[in-house]
Amino acid sequence: MTQTTTDACAICHAKFTKSATNLAIYDCGHTFHLSCVLKNAHLYNSSCVTCSSVQNLNLKPNLGDDRNIAIKSNIQARIKRRQMTPTVEPNWFMRLMSAISPFNSPPQTITDYIAAGYKLSDLTRDGFTPADCVQAKMQWSTLRKQYSMAHLLQFGFKWKEMTEMGIKSRNLNDFTWSQLKHGLGITANDLLKLNMNLQELADLEYSTHQLNDLGFNWDTFVAMGATVETLAAFKLSAQDIKTYFNPTVHQWQAAGFYDKNRLTKSGWSVDEVIRVLPQATARGGDGRQLRLTF
Numbered sequence: 001m002t003q004t005t006t007d008a009c010a011i012c013h014a015k016f017t018k019s020a021t022n023l024a025i026y027d028c029g030h031t032f033h034l035s036c037v038l039k040n041a042h043l044y045n046s047s048c049v050t051c052s053s054v055q056n057l058n059l060k061p062n063l064g065d066d067r068n069i070a071i072k073s074n075i076q077a078r079i080k081r082r083q084m085t086p087t088v089e090p091n092w093f094m095r096l097m098s099a100i101s102p103f104n105s106p107p108q109t110i111t112d113y114i115a116a117g118y119k120l121s122d123l124t125r126d127g128f129t130p131a132d133c134v135q136a137k138m139q140w141s142t143l144r145k146q147y148s149m150a151h152l153l154q155f156g157f158k159w160k161e162m163t164e165m166g167i168k169s170r171n172l173n174d175f176t177w178s179q180l181k182h183g184l185g186i187t188a189n190d191l192l193k194l195n196m197n198l199q200e201l202a203d204l205e206y207s208t209h210q211l212n213d214l215g216f217n218w219d220t221f222v223a224m225g226a227t228v229e230t231l232a233a234f235k236l237s238a239q240d241i242k243t244y245f246n247p248t249v250h251q252w253q254a255a256g257f258y259d260k261n262r263l264t265k266s267g268w269s270v271d272e273v274i275r276v277l278p279q280a281t282a283r284g285g286d287g288r289q290l291r292l293t294f
Helices: 034-040 067-084 092-100 110-115 120-125 130-135 140-146 149-155 159-164 169-174 177-183 188-192 198-203 208-214 218-223 228-234 238-244 249-254 260-266 270-276
Strands: 023-026 031-033
Touching: 023 034, 031 034, 110 120, 110 140, 120 149, 130 159, 140 149, 140 169, 149 177, 169 198, 177 208, 188 218, 198 228, 208 238, 218 249, 228 260, 238 270, 260 270
Parallel strands: none
Antiparallel strands: 023 031
């Protein structure tokens, strides 16, 4: 390869700085600003701007060891430029022209981009962030209908933006356990703030260990209305409850586990519950012996 690197970008004609990392070097040796290449050459799959006028080499730029740094730097520059540029609200004439000839109207806002079916990677490249979705008062359900959860998380959505955009407890089925716990750092308190009920939590089909790992304890379940009837939806065993949540005698009793009829109607194994429950001789806080209905 012949080294033909000059001291200036052939696109914008600005000179390169000594410490420049914002460079794209083609196999032919020509060097350009990465931002100029991205703006004029459809990302990384175009031929050299200088050589293409002479021959169709179909060369790909070599972005070098600083490729990721350069790309991130370019995106951050676009984000900053967008944030410093005031948003122009479309007037009635602009909306009319957009309705008459929608295909001739380039997208301006993030709402325009999403309505036009752009990929989230395109939005990232053009400097949009999840904060723009929040500012545009977009609904989480709208985005979820159009994009996969993996792409939304890759775009950079955090739990804070999701809640600001109106995510509901019913939307939690869209996440995997790993996405919720490790990707977003969700806790039991975060879920409770969505006014989640026990049936919705049970529908997630998390294991007892996973529930415990999220921070659910017996007091949390009680606050959500835990009884022998509502807990039956989790398909937990009485031994699971004792191992992971260890209710007191009074908590077992308050939830109805000392009532044989309620246990039977709710589908619990009465024999197993009897083996797990604390001794029937336990006394209440006022010193009276608990009255069991077995």
